Amino acid sequence: VSQVLHDIEKKIIDSLQKKSEQTPEQLSESTELSIDQIRRGIEWLRLKELAQVKETSKIEISLGQNGIDALKNGLPERKLMDLIKDEPKTFDEVRKTLSGAGFNAAIANAKKNGWIKIDK
Structure with a gap:
């Protein structure tokens, strides 16, 4: 053919x-x-x-910028847990330690996972 x-x-x-x-x-x-x-x-x-x-x-899986930052500096949620493990803190106190997006990510993820409770 x-x-x-x-x-x-x-x-x-x-x-x-x-x-x-x-x-x-x-x-x-x-x-x-x-x-x-x-x-x-x-x-x-x-x-x-x-x-x-x-x-x-x-x-392929690789670290994004947030992953690189977390590897270098620790996860924002872990920093939050370390900060409040001994006693409750105000939002302002937490915000002074965790800056910008790290603060938002820490609060959002910790709340979503039931690790923290927020009282007014």
Whole structure:
């Protein structure tokens, strides 16, 4: 069975002959085709059974800015618990120790988790 190949398919095949396993991004770079053209071409080749596609998923977890701050300085909730463990404090006293977003995060998370109660 004779199959006619599109120019996109030809470029992808040429690149795969040089390096058999490539990501769509690598193929896009080596063929100078857009990522959409690569995806389309890969699907055409796969349907013609001229290429095998391995789909993998890579999930990475890293610290955000708040995580870096918490690692360096401690969690705001932990600071709050340490501050009030011996006796109740007023909002103003807590706010002096925990600044800005740290104050809000500490109060919100500690309240949500039932670690503190707020009396007026």
